[in-house]
Amino acid sequence: QQQVKQSPQSLIVQKGGISIINCAYENTAFDYFPWYQQFPGKGPALLIAIRPDVSEKKEGRFTISFNKSAKQFSLHIMDSQPGDSATYFCAASGFQKLVFGTGTRLLVSP
Amino acid sequence: NAGVTQTPKFQVLKTGQSMTLQCAQDMNHNSMYWYRQDPGMGLRLIYYSASEGTTDKGEVPNGYNVSRLNKREFSLRLESAAPSQTSVYFCASSPTRGYGLFFGSGTQLSVL
Numbered sequence: 001q002q003q004v005k006q007s008p009q010s011l012i013v014q015k016g017g018i019s020i021i022n023c024a025y026e027n028t029a030f031d032y033f034p035w036y037q038q039f040p041g042k043g044p045a046l047l048i049a050i051r052p053d054v055s056e057k058k059e060g061r062f063t064i065s066f067n068k069s070a071k072q073f074s075l076h077i078m079d080s081q082p083g084d085s086a087t088y089f090c091a092a093s094g095f096q097k098l099v100f101g102t103g104t105r106l107l108v109s110p
Numbered sequence: 111n112a113g114v115t116q117t118p119k120f121q122v123l124k125t126g127q128s129m130t131l132q133c134a135q136d137m138n139h140n141s142m143y144w145y146r147q148d149p150g151m152g153l154r155l156i157y158y159s160a161s162e163g164t165t166d167k168g169e170v171p172n173g174y175n176v177s178r179l180n181k182r183e184f185s186l187r188l189e190s191a192a193p194s195q196t197s198v199y200f201c202a203s204s205p206t207r208g209y210g211l212f213f214g215s216g217t218q219l220s221v222l
Contacts, residue, residue, distance in 0.1 A: 009150075032209055043114075043200050043213030044153070089152065093208040102152035 004092050006101030013108050019077035021104045023090035026071065030094035035064065035075050038087045038103075047088070048075075080108045112136050116201050116214035123191040123221045131186040131217050133201030141207040142184035143168075144176060146197040147216075153200065159184055160207045191221045 005024045013019045025033075034049035050057045050064040050073065057064045063076040077084055085108050090101040114135045123129055135142065144156040155168030159178040173195060175187045184203075188195060198218050202211040 006152075034210075036213075041215075043202075043215050044211075045213065046210065049210075095208075098155075098208045098211065100153040102150060 004090060004099050004101045006090050006104060008104060009102070010105045011107070013077075013080045013106065015080065015082060015108055015110055017080050017108075019075075019080045019084065019106055019108070021075045021088055021090070021106070022072065023074065023092075023101050024070075024072045025092045025099075027092070027094060028071065030092040030099075032093040033064070033066065033073050034091050034093070035062075036089040036091065036100075038089065040086075044089055077106075080106075082108045082110050084108050114201055114203055114212050114214035116199075116217050118217060119215070120218045121220070123188075123219065125192060125221060127191050127221075128187065128189050129191065130188075131199055131201070131219075132183070133185065133214060134183045135201075135203040135212070136182065137203060137205075137212065138181070139203035139205050139212070140181070141204045142178065143202040143204075143211065144174070144184070144186045145200045145202065145213075146170065147200060148197050156186065156199075158207070188219075191219075193221050195219065196221045 035047045036044035037047040038044040061078045066073045087103045087105050089103050117132045140161045143158040145153045154170050157176040159165045162181045177185045198216050201214045204211045
């Protein structure tokens, strides 16, 4: 079954700290792994994405780490800011399907 | 650049009433989707349209119907609303199925 398991469900980080959200997938046919950021009252927005042929992708303070052998990938938010407080969804795409994790609610305290 | 536009933003229905959620995209995308979002459940796919003229069921299609009116528009219809359909509904579009989804701002639906 095509599933993506995401943890933790919620996360509180102090300003300036590192936020880490983890996801694991089952189907090795997935070939695209995006992360979406969602603010209250808004739709999810694509934040960053990675293909399985690279182990890491960095865009500003956001980094995806990808471990193909373990079928795991994670989002790291460096120097976390209160404005990063949002819900984050990982996802995996393949066979023309996109499967979402259940989301992580991040709160960055001032 | 409107992107994906959904209407209405809020709606309250009584059990048994019907309604149609409208969605339009101006990015010339081929694929369009309807998701529902419930606390702790993430985003669940209701229906999708891989290209104009085609529609297929997603993970939770029961109680819903869709119409891909043209390349721009994809509507979701609740024929007889039930309290279990209380949720936030998101429309999305992408150039190709499953990659690079752009989401609308959502419709908050309450069924009493």
